[in-house]
Each structure stands twice: as C-alpha cells, then as structure tokens.
Amino acid sequence: MYQSLKNLTASQQVGALFLILFGLLLLASVSAVVLSLREGDDSAASDQRRADLQNFEGVLRTSWFMALVFWVGWLSGNNVALVLFGGVSFFALREFMTLSPTRRGDHRSLVLAFFVVLPLQYWLVGSKYFNLFTVFIPVYVFLAIPVVSALANDPQRFLERNAKLQWGIMVCIFGMSHVPALLLLNFPGYTNRTAFLVFFLVLVVQSGMLAQHLASRRLRRSPAAPQISQSFNWPSWWIGIAVGSSVGGLLAGITPFKPGQAVAMAFIACVAGSLGHLVMKALKRDRGIPIWRGQGPAVTGAGGLLDRVDALCFAAPVFFHSVRWYFGL
Numbered sequence: 001m002y003q004s005l006k007n008l009t010a011s012q013q014v015g016a017l018f019l020i021l022f023g024l025l026l027l028a029s030v031s032a033v034v035l036s037l038r039e040g041d042d043s044a045a046s047d048q049r050r051a052d053l054q055n056f057e058g059v060l061r062t063s064w065f066m067a068l069v070f071w072v073g074w075l076s077g078n079n080v081a082l083v084l085f086g087g088v089s090f091f092a093l094r095e096f097m098t099l100s101p102t103r104r105g106d107h108r109s110l111v112l113a114f115f116v117v118l119p120l121q122y123w124l125v126g127s128k129y130f131n132l133f134t135v136f137i138p139v140y141v142f143l144a145i146p147v148v149s150a151l152a153n154d155p156q157r158f159l160e161r162n163a164k165l166q167w168g169i170m171v172c173i174f175g176m177s178h179v180p181a182l183l184l185l186n187f188p189g190y191t192n193r194t195a196f197l198v199f200f201l202v203l204v205v206q207s208g209m210l211a212q213h214l215a216s217r218r219l220r221r222s223p224a225a226p227q228i229s230q231s232f233n234w235p236s237w238w239i240g241i242a243v244g245s246s247v248g249g250l251l252a253g254i255t256p257f258k259p260g261q262a263v264a265m266a267f268i269a270c271v272a273g274s275l276g277h278l279v280m281k282a283l284k285r286d287r288g289i290p291i292w293r294g295q296g297p298a299v300t301g302a303g304g305l306l307d308r309v310d311a312l313c314f315a316a317p318v319f320f321h322s323v324r325w326y327f328g329l
Contacts, residue, residue: 021067021203022067025060025063025064025067028060028063029060029064032053032056032057032060035053036053036057056213056214058307060210061308063206063210065308067202078126078180078183078184079126081180081183082122082125082126082180083122084180085122085176085177085179085180086118086119086122086177088176088305088309089118089122089172089173089176089177090114090118091305092171092172092176092305092306092309092313093113093114093118093168093169093172093173094114095292095304095305095306096168096171096172096292096306097110097165097168099287099289099292100164100168100287102161103154103156103157103161104152104154105149105152105153105154105156105161106149106152106154106161106165107152108148108149108151108152109145109148109149109152109162109165110165112144112145112148113145113165113168113169113173117137117141117169117173118173120136121133121136121137121173121174121177122177122180124136125177125180125181125184126180126184128184130181130324133177133181134317134321137169137170137173137174138170138174141166141169142166145162145165145166145169146158146162149161149162167283171280171310171313171314172306172313174317175312175313175314175316175317176309176312176313176316178316178317178319178320179198179201179312179316180198181320182194182197182198182201182316182319182320182323183195183197183198185197185323185324185329186329187256187327187329189256190256193254193256196254196255197255197323199251199254200248200251200254200255200262200265200266201269201312201315201316201319202312203247203251204244204245204247204248204251204266204269204270205244205269205270205273205311205312205315206311207243207244207247208240208241208243208244208245208247208270208273208274209240209244209273209274209277209311210240211239211240211242211243211244212236212237212239212240212241212243212274213231213236213240215235215236215239215240216231216232216233216236217231219233219235219236221233221234221235221236224237225278225282227285228278228281228282228285229278229281232278232281237274240270240274241267241270241271241274244266244267244269244270245263245266245267245270246263247266248262248263248265248266248267248269248270249262249263249266251266256327261326265319265322265323268318268319268322269315269318269319270315272314272315272318272319273311273312273314273315274311275314276310276311276313276314276315277310277311277314279314280306280310291304291307292304292305292306292307
C-alpha cells in the first residue's frame with residue numbers, strides 16, 4: 001500500500017483518500033442508524049447498550065466534523081485554512097471561558113486574549129515565524145496576562161483566574177494553531193502536499209480515540225482514573241494507540257515519512273491526543289459539566305466544539321515539533 005500511494009499523483013491521492021475516508025464514515029453512520037432502530041426493553045443491559053450507542057454516535061460526529069474541517073482547509077488554500085482554524089480557536093476559547101467564572105477585572109485580559117493574542121498568533125503562523133510563534137504564547141503572553149490583570153486592581157482569586165485564562169489560551173489557541181502550521185512546513189520533494197500531514201494527524205488521532213472507546217466498552221476493565229473517566233483504562237488505551245499507529249503506517253505513502261517513521265509519528269500523536277483528552281475530561285469534572293457547551297446552544301450541534309477538538313489541540317503541537325526536530329525543518 002505504501003508504494004501504491006507513493007506512485008499516485010497528488011490529485012489521485014486526494015480522490016482515493018476522499019473515497020476511503022467518507023466511505024468508512026458513511027458505513028459507520030449507517031451501522032449506527034441500524035443499531036438505533038433495534039427494539040430494546042427496560043433492562044439494565046438494554047440501557048447500557050443505548051448509552052454505548054450514544055457515546056459511539058458522539059465519537060462518530062466528532063470524526064465527521066474533523067474530516068469536513070480537513071477537506072474545507074484542503075480546498076480553500078493556506079490563507080483560508082488559517083482563518084478557518086482561527087475561527088475554531090475563537091469558538092473553542094469562548095466555550096472554555098463561558099463555562100469558567102470570571103470577574104470584572106478579567107475583562108481586559110479577555111479582550112487581550114480574543115482580539116490580540118489570537119490573531120497575532122495566527123499571523124505569526126502564516127508568516128512562517130516558527131521560532132517566534134512557538135514561544136509567543138508560552139513566554140510573552142503568559143507574562144503579559146497577569147500584568148494586565150494586576151492593572152485591573154482586583155486581587156481576589158488572582159492566581160486561579162489567571163491560570164484559568166492562560167490554560168484556555170494554551171489549549172485553544174496555541175495547540176490549535178499548530179494544525180495549519182503543518183501546511184507551511186517545507187519538506188524537500190513534497191511540494192504542495194503538506195495538507196496530507198493535516199489529514200494524517202487528524203485520521204490517526206481520531207482512529208486511536210475511536211478504537212480506545214470501542215475497546216473500553218468491550219473490555220469492561222477497571223478505570224485508571226475513575227473520578228475523571230469511567231472509560232479510560234490502560235488495556236483499551238494501548239489498543240487505541242496500536243490502532244492509531246497502524247493506521248499511520250498504512251498512510252505512510254501520502255506523507256514524507258517512511259513506514260517506520262510514519263508509525264513512530266502516529267504513535268507520538270496518538271499518545272499526546274489521548275492523554276490530552278483525559279486532561280480535558282478532568283477540567284470538565286472540575287467545572288461539573290458533562291460537555292463543554294454547558295446548557296446553551298453549541299456551535300457544532302449536540303456536543304461542544306471543544307469536545308470535538310480537544311485531543312487535536314494536544315496532539316498538534318507535539319506532532320509538529322517532533323516532525324520539525326526529526327527532519328531538521
């Protein structure tokens with residue numbers, strides 16, 4: 001499969017991936033509909049099956065959303081892709097901050113985050129200032145936010161409020177901005193094909209998350225962190241990592257990686273994404289909410305936008321810097 005994909009032109013690779021990806025998603029969606037039509041009784045086993053089906057449909061909706069984001073980014077070009085992912089960052093940060101209590105003294109910091117930090121971060125990405133955009137938020141913004149908050153003259157819960165905003169900026173802006181940054185990497189002999197790196201990242205992370213979810217429902221093992229997630233256990237986690245890494249190896253032909261390198265990069269992305277998803281679950285438990293949209297209307301439908309991209313926000317920067325470091329870009 002590796003050599004077959006390598007021998008295809010970029011247009012042929014796009015067509016093949018379109019058929020494979022949306023064909024698999026369509027089959028999974030039809031299967032979910034068929035399963036939902038099955039009659040059930042009021043037994044505990046039937047209730048559990050319905051709950052499992054709802055969880056599966058949630059993961060499936062996330063997969064559809066991420067696939068559509070990739071194709072829109074692919075068709076629209078780098079500049080529109082930057083705007084698209086900038087919009088994803090904006091709405092994800094809005095969800096994060098809406099469900100976190102703020103005070104009047106936070107208003108200046110929030111304006112700074114939404115209308116200065118976010119566009120400036122994506123401008124740095126689009127300008128290919130890679131060395132600067134990777135430290136802009138972790139260094140300069142992390143120092144600037146508490147200064148702006150201190151000038152607001154509100155010391156109550158100062159550390160907690162600033163840490164909350166810094167964490168939201170780190171996940172929703174810094175993490176997500178690394179996805180379109182993959183489009184701008186300059187691999188020798190890989191011109192005009194960097195969108196496949198975004199596809200590779202999204203597909204391996206989502207495949208690993210889906211496999212982990214299905215395995216946890218089958219294995220019924222004791223959760224590793226029961227106060228945070230009832231579905232996270234180490235056997236299912238390893239199964240998800242193995243599946244995601246294997247998918248990465250199969251997709252090596254559309255990347256600048258050799259099969260072994262593709263497996264290693266997919267492994268890194270899946271580990272970062274799955275553990276990041278667990279961290280975001282811990283934040284939701286802290287806020288006392290099941291999903292990030294809370295009680296209001298969500299941007300993407302049944303679940304919150306941040307529920308759909310949280311794993312990608314963690315996987316993207318780790319994957320991006322691993323690729324840059326290993327290939328010396």
